[in-house]
Structure formats: structure tokens, C-alpha cells
Amino acid sequence: MTNTMKAIVAHAPYDYRLEERPIPKAGRGEVVVKVIACGVCASDIKCFKGAGMYWGDEFNPQWVKGPVIPGHEFFGEVVELGEGAAEKYNLEIGDLAIAEQILPCEKCRYCKRGEYWMCEVHDMFGFQKEIAEGGMAEYMKYPSNARVHKIPKSLSLEAASMIEPLACAIHTVQRGKIELDDTVVIAGAGPLGLFMIQIAHLKTPKKLIVLDMKNDRLELAKKYGADIVINPGETDALQQIQDLTDGYGCDVYIETSGHPSAVTQGLKMIRKLGRFVEFSVFGEATTADWSVIGDRKELDVLGAHISPYTYPIAIDLLERGLVDAQKIVTHHYQLEDFEEAFNISANGQDSIKVVLKP
Template sequence: MQHLTTRPSAATSMCEVHNILGFQREVAEGGMAEYMRVPARARLHRIPETLTRAQSAFIEPLACGIHAVNRGDIQLDDTVVIAGAGPIGLAMVQVAHLKTPKKLIVIDMLDARLELAQKFGADVVLNPARDDIAAEVRGLTGGYGCDVYIEATGAPSGVRQGLEIIRKLGRFVEFSVFGKETSVDWSIIGDRKELEVRGAHLSPHTFPVAIDLLSRGLVTTDGIVTHELPLAQFEEGFRMATAAESIKVLLIP
């Protein structure tokens, strides 16, 4: 089995093309087809035969999670908050746990996902539907706030929440793609807290790391891949993928 991305040059600037073939709008041709056209400069990542179908399908979201966690530059004495425990958020939890921060906090609206986050290494899980997130994080950090906040909710409230609970000089990693514009008080970023705001775009250079972590059993898909359906049931699969009953759904050719 193989996974496809475009080939980066030796440089690591944002000027490079970094496309996931069959995924992004610009290179979507083939994503739902029996065959796809692979550019001459594409890079193929060989997947070990020891990986299961579920693990292989999880490589791309895991690679995204690895990149976002790396952007957070997590240190041993950091309190880290990951907001959003979807498939990529749960990948982030596992990777952040491998960084051994002082405390790892995960926020989500669904308790089933928070339970998984705890299994994956979260020290504290919080649900905004019942928990006062700001008060809880301040209580856990002596009133300072978290050192690193990784936003993976895709909701404007997740951004505002992060700006409230992060400490001065903290590192705010924005990973989500939003359905609409998000407005915040920029004076929090500059005048009040002097934050480092870092974007995280997909998975540059992290596919090999994702494959290695899965191969060594350091990251799991258990509980994340909740359903596997035959391709003929794709309509049901897409419905389930947007429902609370599932996390990640696989369609099997």
C-alpha cells in the first residue's frame, strides 16, 4: 500500500507546493475515482504490510496532528490544552502525550470522545456544556493559564476560548478550517498577552513520522475508527461521518 503527497524540495518554506492528492480542491481529481493521475514530482510513502486498513487510513490525519503538535513546541514543564477531540484532535492528544508535558488538558462537547482522550493520555478532560473552562484552567495553573493552546474545533468559540485561557507569552496554534470568518479582540494577542500565534497547515514532512509511530505501536486507531462500511453504502457512511455516533468512518472498496 502507498500514500501520496507532492514532493517537497530541500527547503521548508511556505512557497513549496504541499498537496494531498485526491483531497484538496486544487488536486481533488481521483479522490472518488477508481484511478487517479499522479504528477511526476509526487512523493509516494510506502506503507508497511504490518499496518491494518484502519491504521493506513489514519496516516493522513495523524500526520496533520503531528505537524500541529510540533508547531506548539511543547516543553516538559508546559500545560497544554487541545480543544477539539475529533479524529485529528485525538491524534494530537496521543502525539502530545508522547512529548510528556507537565499537564495535558482536552476540551470537547462529547463525553465519549473525552473518555477516549483520557485513554490516550489526557490528564484532565473538560466539557464546555457543563464546565467553566476558564475557571478550571486557571485553577490548574495557579491562575496563569495554559502554555500551549491547540485549536482543533473549527468553531469561532474555540478561538475566543483559547485567547481567554492561554497565559501571557503563550503559544497559540491554529489548526482548524472554519466555515465562516472569526472575529476576536486582537488587543489580547498584542497588548495584553503578547502571544505567539502559529498556523498549522496539513502535514508537511510528517507522513514518515506518522507511519513510524503507527508501526511501533506508539499511536493507535482503537476507538477512533468507529465504523467500516462497504463502498455501496457510501451514503450511509457520509451520514454517519457527520453524526455524533461516529468519529471516523471507513468505506471499504
């Protein structure tokens, strides 16, 4: 192993550079992996464009503080184990391993209650160098407070690289508490939405309906288990949902499009006493008439944040072939070509999921 590696380094919005960085070393309880793949997330593109992110000297654990290596959808091959790490994570050199994107402080009230995904400190990979650099590099380190999971070597690169988004999708669908006689609407058939469709299909609701503005993604949604697909740009989606539900509306509405209009759309589509699940991170504010939530419909409005306790489930579903990632990962790029990878991902017309392969 040489002493340096190639890495993408975020310095400021639109200022990402391919640089030589020292290969990290494993301290006590730490794991160093040779990164095999790292997905480009929509939040990575938002960070690149500076939208909603804070760049500066003031420390803010929820936002980017450059220079830092980005990337939180990673997995790699174990090349170094610090003292105690092998026993802690049941790992050996050569194993494949992934770490959850959050690094719990293990001290706040949420961590002490087992609600680690809502950690008050909320450190995450790829946002501050002082905390933990991300996976857009040839090597990376999992700190001693990382939640690390072993990956079966039988999984394809595409499947293993999609464990993180799949884990998020599982948690989101779990929040909806789908019943057998539910009509479920999923708004958005991007990478996360396509995984949510597959998970919701495994729940066998009475009717699974998917909304998206891109017909090619709607075709894939049908292959993944959607009973009905609707392009709101081509038809009156609200009227169609009402027609399909005797005028009542859907039982569960899952918003994963990231478009503010999908929020108000969902409040109209969902029936009284329905369950509204919000996953997206929005680039702009959205407003809604809250009397719909309370006085008119008495809705359960549920948030879904990252992936608590769902990484093992994601790995198991992929290993058993119950969830597909092959058709979702559409593009592979080397680190040297990250600018093209970001452009393709941001455009979204010809891609679903873009993966970097160091």
C-alpha cells in the same frame, strides 16, 4: 484488470454520484494503486455541502471544480509503475503506498526552499480533475510530482488509512514546541484532536488537558493520555484552567475543534507569552480582540497547515504501536453506500472516523 472502475464523482454541492470511470494509466514517474481505503474528512463534508467552496468554471486551485473524484485520506496497493517510478519511490508491484495530499509545483519560492507544503500553486488530490483525482474510487493515480511513501504491510487497514490525519496532527503538535513543564490544552477531541492528544502525550508535558462537548470522546481522550478532560457545556472551562494553573493560564493552546468560539476561548485561557496553535478550517468567520495577542499577552500565534515531512514519522509511530487508530476508525462503508457514510460522518454523534473501502 478491467478497463473501468467504480468511483464517487462530485458534480456540485449535494450532487455526488457513483459512476463508472476509466482506470487511470501510469505515465512516466507515476504510480497507479488499487485503493484499499479512503477516509471521509470534515473537509469532504464541507465540500459536499458547498460551504466555503467555489464551484464553477473559473479555475481556482484551492477549491473544488467538479466533476472530480474527491478524497485525500487514501492508501492503496501498487498495481502499475510508470517509467522511473520504481526507482524514484523504491516501490514494487504489490507494495502498499500513500501519497501526501499536496502536489508541489517544485518551481515556486516555497518549493525551492523546501517549504513545499505552502506551495504557491497548492494543487491537491481530489479537488480538480485536471490536477489529480482523489481516493474515493477503486483505483487512483499518483502523479510524477507526488510525494509517495511506502507503507509496511504489518499495519492494519485502520492504521494505514489514518496516516494522513496523523501526519497533520504531528505537524500541529510540533508547532506548539511543547516543553516538559508545560500545561497544554487541546480544544477538540475529533479524529485530529485524538491523534494530537496521543502525540502531545508522547511529549510528556506536565499537564495535558482536553476540551470537548462530547463525553464519550473525552473518555477516549483519557485513554490516550489526557490528564484532565473538561466538557465546556457542563462546567466553566476557563475557570477550571485558571484554578489548575494558579491563575496564569495554559502554556500551549491547540485549537482543532473548528468552532469560532474555541478561538476566543483559547485567547482567554492561555497565559502571557503563551503559544496558540490554530489548525482548524472554519465554516464561518471568527473575530477576536487582537489587543489580547499583542498589548496584553504578547502571544506566539502559530498556524498549522497539513503535514510537512511528517508522513514517515506517522508511519513509524503506527508501526511501533505508539499511536492507536483502531478506536478512532469507528465505521466502514463500501463506495455504494457513500451517502450513508457522509451522513454518519456529518452527524458525528455515533461516529468518530468513517472510512470508505472500495
